[in-house]
Amino acid sequence: MDDWDTVTKIGSKTGGGASQRETVVRGKGALNQAQRSGTIIGTEKKYATGNAVNKAGSEGQRLTKVDRSDDIVPVQKTGTEIGAAIRARRSKEGQYKMTQAELAKKVNAPANDIKLLESGEGIKNQGLLNRVARVLKISPKTGKALDEDN
Template identity: 45%
Template structure:
């Protein structure tokens, strides 16, 4: 028993005791200087972009799967645009909305009511805007009209058919 490793070598206990495969371990590098040092040493370096974050509330249009598809594609991928149905529904709802003066709602008045820029309204109505869910939600609430989904162009809060069903039960 006199030739055991614990007799002749210092035994490391704790976080510095590495008894593994002996090869370089996979490590997440968070700084640019550490990345450059790893490249200079000749280590295998793989870079991956993190598309989403834990609290992505500040980024309303995060499209992780789409960005991955664009990243892996060799072709030029066109940018998503608002569909013609959305722009037509917005135009019709804005023209049908009557102000207190008895006039139809202008793009500027709608932008003020929805707390967005006039350029956004113009771009959506012309079909050149990229879809932004926050802007579309604000426009739906301002016009009380659905601009997304299967009932596009219908009132947002349509009267429910529950009273007729309740009368049929009696």
């Protein structure tokens, strides 16, 4: 009898459709096994930030705009206004008076980055700007002092 050798599949996932379903291979071993068996393999890299590093998401949107445009999109620079505010606060007599090198050491950044930030020529780095603003107690957006009543 052939009843013991036949298999009856019941349910929605019995397969046998016109096209095979895509599967996602997780891990190097599964990928190697698929390659050895001769299946067609397509590789796609998914770019996701998980719990987004910067919640605003503006940098990712800007990069998407850069990718989609045919024109040359200029790099965002730190404004000269904020650079002048940092320079003024840093050179003012009092508790915030320090050199660029001293400020760089306090914010754990190269002195050249502070120089570029103050000149307004540096590429916009919000993390560095926030650290500098925290040390100098200024607003990272406007450059106004946060501890004065002006």
